[in-house]
Amino acid sequence: MKKLVVFLLLFVALIQFSSAIELDISKSAVQNVVVRELEEPALFNVTVKNLGSADTFHIYSLVGVKLEPENIYLGSGEEKNFLLKVYPEKPIKESVTGTYSFVYKFRNSKDEILEDSLAIEIRPLASIFEIRTDEITPESSRVNLYVRNKKGITFDNIKAKFSSVFFETERSFALLPYETKVFSIALDKERLKNVIAGDYMLRTELTIKNTKAVIESVIKFSAKPELETKESVSGFLIYFHRIERKNNGNTISQTTITVTKNIFSRIFTTFSTYPDKVVKQGIWLRYVWTKELKPGESFTLTVTTNYLLPILFLLVLSLAFYLARKNLASAVIVTKRVRQVRTKNNLPALKVFLSVKAVKRVENVKLLDKIPQMMKVYERFGLVEPSRIDEKNRVLEWQIGDMEANDERAFSYVIYSKIGIIGKLQMPRATAIYEQDGRIRESVSNIVTIIFGK
Numbered sequence: 001m002k003k004l005v006v007f008l009l010l011f012v013a014l015i016q017f018s019s020a021i022e023l024d025i026s027k028s029a030v031q032n033v034v035v036r037e038l039e040e041p042a043l044f045n046v047t048v049k050n051l052g053s054a055d056t057f058h059i060y061s062l063v064g065v066k067l068e069p070e071n072i073y074l075g076s077g078e079e080k081n082f083l084l085k086v087y088p089e090k091p092i093k094e095s096v097t098g099t100y101s102f103v104y105k106f107r108n109s110k111d112e113i114l115e116d117s118l119a120i121e122i123r124p125l126a127s128i129f130e131i132r133t134d135e136i137t138p139e140s141s142r143v144n145l146y147v148r149n150k151k152g153i154t155f156d157n158i159k160a161k162f163s164s165v166f167f168e169t170e171r172s173f174a175l176l177p178y179e180t181k182v183f184s185i186a187l188d189k190e191r192l193k194n195v196i197a198g199d200y201m202l203r204t205e206l207t208i209k210n211t212k213a214v215i216e217s218v219i220k221f222s223a224k225p226e227l228e229t230k231e232s233v234s235g236f237l238i239y240f241h242r243i244e245r246k247n248n249g250n251t252i253s254q255t256t257i258t259v260t261k262n263i264f265s266r267i268f269t270t271f272s273t274y275p276d277k278v279v280k281q282g283i284w285l286r287y288v289w290t291k292e293l294k295p296g297e298s299f300t301l302t303v304t305t306n307y308l309l310p311i312l313f314l315l316v317l318s319l320a321f322y323l324a325r326k327n328l329a330s331a332v333i334v335t336k337r338v339r340q341v342r343t344k345n346n347l348p349a350l351k352v353f354l355s356v357k358a359v360k361r362v363e364n365v366k367l368l369d370k371i372p373q374m375m376k377v378y379e380r381f382g383l384v385e386p387s388r389i390d391e392k393n394r395v396l397e398w399q400i401g402d403m404e405a406n407d408e409r410a411f412s413y414v415i416y417s418k419i420g421i422i423g424k425l426q427m428p429r430a431t432a433i434y435e436q437d438g439r440i441r442e443s444v445s446n447i448v449t450i451i452f453g454k
Contacts, residue, residue, distance in 0.1 A: 021112040022052035041085040050074035061104040125213040152177040159207040197223040246298035272302040331360040334445035349416035358403035365400040370428040382412035
């Protein structure tokens, strides 16, 4: 009995599986742009192959999009190619600008559904076109006006009215996808005399299938040929010499810039653009740039003379010489630091930190540090106690012994005063005495000054 039930369930599942909707769908955009103000659909070339049983399929969407055709019949194994029209409804057209992706469905007579997706682009009518003109000069008698279709849509009948301070004209024409129409328009030269150079608005009113769109663009009206020069010098140790030549006219102009440098300053001088010619005249070098500038073009040359480089070079050289000399003179570096502290009785006290570092191998190293007057040593020391405390001469001594190169030792101690101290106290230098190459040498620490009473 159980086997029979299992068999029946498998049989039913097999029937359902064999009768499920099976379509192979491929599609390509013919015109996927929808103009918001027009009632024209997006168009897709769709090919559908029925891999299942013959049936009539209903094509539809539930997301505010109407599709045509709504139904197609496909026999078993039949393949059909058709043009699918996509009409987004008004709420979608008004709320979406740009790409709109949606799901559409195929449903057979058994209410089985297969889903697929499409994407359309929704744009306002004015954004479909680009309108511009050539630059107008006082000598212009005509101007070219360009109307470009920026999308893959065909417009069979466009009526356009162009208005500006320079001209007013009307044209009727058609535009293929991505096509540009050029109109040559006559100018009234007497009218141009009353117009000041600058940018002016061109207002274009387009009428397509009783729908109007207004597009505003700019017409440039230039003055007579004019080459403008700007020059500036700034900086102290680094000098910036900036030269700019700009063609504000309406003809191609040639400009030449010349910069002269002596052989010394040339070493520290760089140019933003390599010169076209270099002429040597004794100790002087003459650099020449020759440029051809179109209307509106400019050429900027920046000459940078960096006297900071030789100064830095001398400073680095001096520092290197000083450090080399110091390393040769001293094989041991002694560093002293002091920090103010307070005793339990709130007496002024100082914690002294000493560091001894060997630059080279040295032998029999001994560190001496003197205690200032009016100060006493606190008898609890850091990790290393002094080897000897000379109370009479107020000197602390540490016997360090031999030290290898880069070997470093640290010491610390506390001194205090039983009376208050106000003002500046200069600590004595610490001294390291050692043997190097059979000779007795010594190194002293830095000077440390403490201000009490702050």
